[in-house]
């Protein structure tokens with residue numbers, strides 16, 4: 001039975017929506033910008049399900065003022081976006097492209113004028129192609145490249161951005177880009193993957209140090225977390241669940257919060273697992289101000305020895321509701337995940353930096369898009385977030401994924417997550433029912 005009791009979030013709880021540069025901006029090479037590895041990857045034959053690329057996307061690079069007006073119409077208090085590294089540094093390092101900085105200054109000025117708090121992510125997967133060609137995140141120097149880039153942004157944009165995130169979901173870069181080859185750069189290497197993960201976290205730590213030197217506001221790390229369940233009570237499935245949990249949920253957080261990697265990773269990677277310097281592990285513990293958690297679903301796992309690490313596979317649940325991504329709708333997993341972070345990692349301040357769902361939305365009709373399933377998804381997860389607060393989790397805010405229908409990476413444009421529908425043939429925006437629902441949640445600071 002749907003819980004209809006009203007709930008209210010704490011005063012000052014921050015309500016926002018999120019996007020990322022390559023998914024919404026378009027104009028990837030405009031005004032002196034250099035190509036990213038996602039520009040390169042999306043133009044490879046058969047890389048993207050519908051042959052889509054980020055060449056146009058939501059045309060946000062040119063329509064940002066219209067989109068800020070939409071954010072204002074929704075009553076957003078904050079907007080989470082990412083900066084395209086190769087707009088700022090076309091070769092990834094060295095020469096700065098002033099026009100790239102100017103775009104983000106214009107966007108930030110519009111947001112601040114609208115009373116919307118910017119939350120900027122330094123890296124949301126789109127690495128400059130020039131750096132990819134020098135080994136990308138597999139090159140130990142990548143951490144320094146990132147720190148130099150971060151320093152430029154803190155110096156040039158720092159007075160306009162109160163909330164920064166170093167990386168978005170390093171796990172996806174490793175798993176999708178280096179283990180399974182379905183994201184840029186399309187590698188499948190048990191030898192590269194652990195080093196890529198390590199260099200990403202070294203980059204995060206050096207970025208935080210750069211921020212401490214001359215940043216303003218707060219800085220955090222954004223990770224994707226997905227609670228793991230066992231498909232049966234048998235020992236093999238329990239072990240598979242534990243490996244999957246270590247592989248997705250603990251790998252990066254243990255690294256930066258505990259200064260060590262789960263033992264299960266060395267076991268599952270075997271001779272491919274490196275020996276990491278103790279000095280590196282000490283660096284990873286560089287303290288940061290908040291944790292961004294992206295939550296979408298849970299997975300139920302069974303043993304799959306034939307699969308690459310974590311040697312597990314997810315099992316579809318009879319009778320459960322699934323989104324267009326094949327992700328089970330499981331709001332209680334959000335409460336469980338937030339409690340787990342609180343208990344394991346010392347009660348850090350947390351923002352839910354992404355939560356949302358892809359459903360097959362109807363085309364706009366008379367200025368309306370009926371998306372009841374997304375309304376119920378958001379309602380259920382907001383209740384789960386509120387329950388976590390009631391249980392003592394230090395949850396500071398929530399960002400819906402996504403403001404706009406956009407480029408869903410290797411799946412192209414068919415999977416739509418937006419609170420606002422984008423007709424990609426006309427670039428017309430239409431606020432969906434879920435957008436109006438979210439507007440009312442923000443206005444009430446609750447349900």
Ligand SMILES: CO[C@H](O)c1c[n+]2c([nH]1)[C@H](O)[C@@H](O)[C@H](O)[C@H]2CO
Nearest residue numbers: 020168169224225294295296401408
């Ligand atoms: C593994 O799923 C992640 O939690 C996740 C889901 N999502 C993400 N990460 C990314 O941060 C976004 O760019 C995606 O568009 C979004 C929707 O797929």
